[in-house]
């Protein structure tokens with residue numbers, strides 16, 4: 001009985017930090033953002049050919065062509081269902097491209113990058129994570145966005161992934177996005193853990 005409860009606690013703690021969007025069988029209502037970003041005007045499709053966890057699931061994907069003149073210089077995916085992220089401290093996502101970017105403007109070294117963002121409140125205010133360089137093809141790149149200090153987390157209107165080239169690179173290839181994860185606040189985890197340990201204590205006393 002105790003062993004089973006401990007397993008349950010471990011399982012619940014793992015489930016709490018599990019992927020919010022695994023894209024293992026569908027696009028899970030992610031779409032392109034018609035209000036921000038050019039270069040693509042179609043929703044991502046679901047692909048079973050690649051999976052971040054390697055468990056044979058799937059990811060979302062689009063064929064993309066970014067131009068060095070700034071046209072078609074960005075692409076944006078969002079999940080635009082209002083949600084409450086107050087209990088979370090971090091958003092993570094994994095991005096992969098299948099072709100190395102080509103630098104062709106003044107040796108600036110500016111390649112193709114990706115970043116996470118959320119939009120909050122009635123004004124859809126945007127908060128963005130750092131750009132992560134996607135220079136290496138066929139490798140998952142981790143994007144993170146800290147939610148510390150972000151106002152209106154109880155009113156998140158969209159979570160998104162944005163890729164761009166700063167108008168300084170030409171790139172065409174396939175983009176894959178997988179495992180958009182929500183990482184809980186440490187305090188929420190501690191409270192959940194304490195609650196579950198209390199349950200175990202109760203069960204253990206009952207057993208005696």
Ligand SMILES: [Ca+2]
Pocket residue numbers: 022023024051052053057058059178179
């Ligand atoms: Ca997946």
